[in-house]
Amino acid sequence: MKKKSAFFSSKYFSLVLIIVILMAIFTIWSKGQMITPLNIRNILNNLVLLSFIGCGACYLMLYGEMDISAGALGSFAGCVCAYLAMNNGVPSGIATIIALIVGSLCGLVNALFINVLKFPPFIATMGMSYVLQGAGYLIATGTGINIRKLAFLNFIGDTKFFDGLVPVSVIISILFLVIYGIILSKTEFGRTIYLCGGNRRAARLCGLNPKKLSYILYINSGFLASVSGIIYVSRVKTALPTALGSYQFTGITAAVLGGVAFGGGSGNMVGCALGMLILAIFNTGVSTVGFNANYTKVFNGVLLIIGLALDAITARRNARKVVAQSLATAEKDRELVV
Amino acid sequence: MPDYVHLKGINKAFPGVQALSNIDFRMEGGYVTALIGENGAGKSTLLKVLSGEIRPDSGTIDFNGKLLSFSHPQDAIKAGISVIYQERQLFPMLSVMENIFIDDIPVNRFNLISRSELKKRATKILEKFGLDIDPTEPVGRLSVAHQQMIEIMKAYRRNSKVIAFDEPTAPLMDDEIDTLFRIIEELKAEGKIVLYVSHRMAEIFRITDRLVIMKDGKIVTTRETASTTESELVSLMVGRDVGDTYKNLSRNDKIGEVVLEVNGLTTEYVRDVSFKLHKGEVLGFAGLVGAGRTEVMRAIFGDDKIISGEIKLEGKPVHFQSPREAIDAGIMLCPEDRKELGLVLPRSISDNISIPVLKKLKKGLFMDRSAEVKLAETGVAKYNIKTPTIDKRTIELSGGNQQKVILARWTSDKLHTKILILDEPTKGIDVGTKAEVYQMVCDLAKEGKGVIFISSELTEVLNLADRIIVMHDGRITGEVMREEATEEKVLALAMKE
Numbered sequence: 001m002k003k004k005s006a007f008f009s010s011k012y013f014s015l016v017l018i019i020v021i022l023m024a025i026f027t028i029w030s031k032g033q034m035i036t037p038l039n040i041r042n043i044l045n046n047l048v049l050l051s052f053i054g055c056g057a058c059y060l061m062l063y064g065e066m067d068i069s070a071g072a073l074g075s076f077a078g079c080v081c082a083y084l085a086m087n088n089g090v091p092s093g094i095a096t097i098i099a100l101i102v103g104s105l106c107g108l109v110n111a112l113f114i115n116v117l118k119f120p121p122f123i124a125t126m127g128m129s130y131v132l133q134g135a136g137y138l139i140a141t142g143t144g145i146n147i148r149k150l151a152f153l154n155f156i157g158d159t160k161f162f163d164g165l166v167p168v169s170v171i172i173s174i175l176f177l178v179i180y181g182i183i184l185s186k187t188e189f190g191r192t193i194y195l196c197g198g199n200r201r202a203a204r205l206c207g208l209n210p211k212k213l214s215y216i217l218y219i220n221s222g223f224l225a226s227v228s229g230i231i232y233v234s235r236v237k238t239a240l241p242t243a244l245g246s247y248q249f250t251g252i253t254a255a256v257l258g259g260v261a262f263g264g265g266s267g268n269m270v271g272c273a274l275g276m277l278i279l280a281i282f283n284t285g286v287s288t289v290g291f292n293a294n295y296t297k298v299f300n301g302v303l304l305i306i307g308l309a310l311d312a313i314t315a316r317r318n319a320r321k322v323v324a325q326s327l328a329t330a331e332k333d334r335e336l337v338v
Numbered sequence: 339m340p341d342y343v344h345l346k347g348i349n350k351a352f353p354g355v356q357a358l359s360n361i362d363f364r365m366e367g368g369y370v371t372a373l374i375g376e377n378g379a380g381k382s383t384l385l386k387v388l389s390g391e392i393r394p395d396s397g398t399i400d401f402n403g404k405l406l407s408f409s410h411p412q413d414a415i416k417a418g419i420s421v422i423y424q425e426r427q428l429f430p431m432l433s434v435m436e437n438i439f440i441d442d443i444p445v446n447r448f449n450l451i452s453r454s455e456l457k458k459r460a461t462k463i464l465e466k467f468g469l470d471i472d473p474t475e476p477v478g479r480l481s482v483a484h485q486q487m488i489e490i491m492k493a494y495r496r497n498s499k500v501i502a503f504d505e506p507t508a509p510l511m512d513d514e515i516d517t518l519f520r521i522i523e524e525l526k527a528e529g530k531i532v533l534y535v536s537h538r539m540a541e542i543f544r545i546t547d548r549l550v551i552m553k554d555g556k557i558v559t560t561r562e563t564a565s566t567t568e569s570e571l572v573s574l575m576v577g578r579d580v581g582d583t584y585k586n587l588s589r590n591d592k593i594g595e596v597v598l599e600v601n602g603l604t605t606e607y608v609r610d611v612s613f614k615l616h617k618g619e620v621l622g623f624a625g626l627v628g629a630g631r632t633e634v635m636r637a638i639f640g641d642d643k644i645i646s647g648e649i650k651l652e653g654k655p656v657h658f659q660s661p662r663e664a665i666d667a668g669i670m671l672c673p674e675d676r677k678e679l680g681l682v683l684p685r686s687i688s689d690n691i692s693i694p695v696l697k698k699l700k701k702g703l704f705m706d707r708s709a710e711v712k713l714a715e716t717g718v719a720k721y722n723i724k725t726p727t728i729d730k731r732t733i734e735l736s737g738g739n740q741q742k743v744i745l746a747r748w749t750s751d752k753l754h755t756k757i758l759i760l761d762e763p764t765k766g767i768d769v770g771t772k773a774e775v776y777q778m779v780c781d782l783a784k785e786g787k788g789v790i791f792i793s794s795e796l797t798e799v800l801n802l803a804d805r806i807i808v809m810h811d812g813r814i815t816g817e818v819m820r821e822e823a824t825e826e827k828v829l830a831l832a833m834k835e
Contacts, residue, residue, distance in 0.1 A: 186705060201679050
């Protein structure tokens with residue numbers, strides 16, 4: 001009983017409630033189209049691309065920074081993979097591994113700019129984003145690289161389990177979400193992210209190494225973006241330098257909606273995953289009820305702003321609470337002295 | 339009749355501390371009034387009340403018969419009160435003339451900035467002050483002393499009747515101080531009310547006419563400078579009776595062998611610092627704010643680069659590259675600024691206690707929650723931290739309890755603490771908790787740990803430490819044993835030029 005009430009007052013409850021309401025609205029609006037098996041699969045597919053970049057964004061935001069290059073980086077990794085496999089005859093499995101390594105190295109370069117040259121993360125990763133998009137055009141041209149013949153990528157993109165309902169990429173995505181969630185909440189490494197994100201100087205004076213963590217997180221963000229990019233290629237069969245567009249912002253939106261505070265230190269993976277689900281449902285719903293796809297961008301922007309507003313409101317409410325409490329304690333101390 | 343400012347019955351309380359109580363004194367035009375007192379006496383708070391940054395809980399400011407109340411620093415400026423702080427409030431990228439006229443830039447008939455008029459007016463003021471500065475030079479390129487002059491010119495240009503200086507000479511060289519004093523003399527001759535806050539005895543006697551002596555948020559007395567001697571002033575600043583707090587402490591009387599030896603330590607901030615710390619000893623570090631005490635500790639702890647010098651831990655030379663190495667060797671540091679450097683405020687008590695020992699709280703790949711709970715609960719019980727649960731976020735705790743969380747962190751049995759460095763551990767916490775902290779310090783010494791205790795509250799260091807090292811301007815200026823230590827002696831060393 002007690003547990004139940006804790007759940008109802010928690011942040012998750014409101015997120016689940018939003019999901020239920022969204023599903024209901026879109027179902028009624030689309031006259032049932034929203035909950036056909038095919039559409040559910042669309043929602044899951046939408047979730048897949050978001051989940052990898054979202055995990056990377058969530059970790060970095062908990063640390064108090066962000067990676068604006070994730071979208072371009074993922075697209076670029078997809079292009080690298082396709083380019084190696086199609087134009088140079090590298091076996092697609094190996095091309096995939098090389099692309100993941102290249103993507104992680106781009107993350108490393110981001111980290112070097114930020115930690116060695118002390119660039120603000122926003123600037124460093126934005127610069128990287130332009131460089132990679134340009135590089136993507138150089139190797140894949142505007143029309144992209146068709147990859148229809150590649151065995152490994154076709155397996156990832158096309159295999160489906162449970163009567164063709166659940167694509168293998170969804171399984172991979174859920175696996176990643178679970179693993180990243182467990183790392184965050186249960187391991188020393190996850191704790192380190194929270195502590196360094198909450199107060200970098202204090203964490204360092206307690207013997208942690210925020211700089212090292214920063215390298216790991218940017219490399220991780222590059223790696224996850226690359227996974228996203230490769231899965232995208234495996235599904236649509238074409239590598240495009242703009243494939244993932246500005247997906248990094250969608251990832252950030254998911255994290256913010258899920259309760260990750262700007263500036264770091266608080267939030268968790270369950271919230272993030274629910275945030276991703278909200279966005280996936282929303283984006284699928286918007287196209288199901290027949291809106292032009294461009295509207296999804298507008299709505300994503302609106303959702304980001306709503307998420308930020310909620311973040312600001314909670315922060316202000318907490319600040320007020322803290323002041324009130326500290327005044328109350330001071331009052332008590334004074335009484336004790338008297 | 340000259341202008342006057344009369345502060346009447348000013349009170350101001352902050353959480354846990356009465357910063358100002360019943361401050362009442364009068365300043366007159368044509369005189370330089372000195373505001374003096376130890377660190378934490380309430381001088382800065384009083385200046386902030388005067389500049390409109392802080393609203394007093396009660397009391398009034400009577401300015402030539404008019405009662406002033408400020409809701410914004412701009413109000414004070416409009417009323418004719420300028421406070422010149424140590425950290426200058428200038429725009430480094432803008433020119434000298436723009437800075438001087440920052441809130442009153444002359445414009446032409448198109449409402450655009452009139453550079454020629456601006457330059458003309460600025461040149462006039464620069465000439466008046468006798469300074470050879472190009473009015474179009476960006477302020478950021480000027481020397482610290484000249485920047486301060488710009489700040490004064492700004493106040494002068496606003497036609498402020500009251501000009502208050504907060505330790506203006508701290509960053510200045512001798513000849514620059516002369517220039518500053520010449521200008522203060524001129525302001526005085528023009529009948530301005532000048533308030534001068536400083537720690538430096540020589541200056542106080544050279545430039546001021548009247549003394550207002552503060553202590554613990556109260557005014558001790560006001561005097562004429564000419565009829566006061568230096569030693570008289572020191573004893574007025576100190577004069578406080580030691581409460582029972584210290585008499586009731588149960589101290590450690592067995593001081594062991596040397597645990598830490600520092601020889602000729604030099605960093606960017608401190609020069610040639612040497613001292614020894616023994617097992618079971620409480621070694622006090624006294625000095626004024628900015629004397630370099632914190633910087634010495636940061637260097638020992640591996641947080642600042644060491645230029646030269648040697649550190650020996652239990653006889654073996656050590657050179658820590660990071661706080662982690664210092665912690666693993668048994669040196670713990672409770673830093674000066676609890677909120678900025680000590681705690682990860684958005685995280686729980688439990689999370690904060692376990693930070694340095696995360697590696698020892700693992701079960702396989704994962705964190706061992708039950709071991710962590712046990713660690714946190716032991717700490718909460720040992721230090722009497724007042725909280726309903728160990729999961730409470732530290733941002734919600736009072737200052738005293740926050741400090742106890744940090745102490746619990748550094749003394750847990752998972753760490754092999756040999757030396758504990760406490761930097762201003764009692765800053766901003768209430769009297770009751772202070773006494774608890776003192777006893778904890780003594781208990782740590784009894785366990786045979788070496789404790790370094792830094793505090794700007796003299797009474798505290800004098801009564802708690804077995805031996806006191808005094809620093810001034812990045813150097814050690816003396817060492818006193820507790821038996822022979824008096825506030826006068828320590829204060830004299832702390833202000834040694």
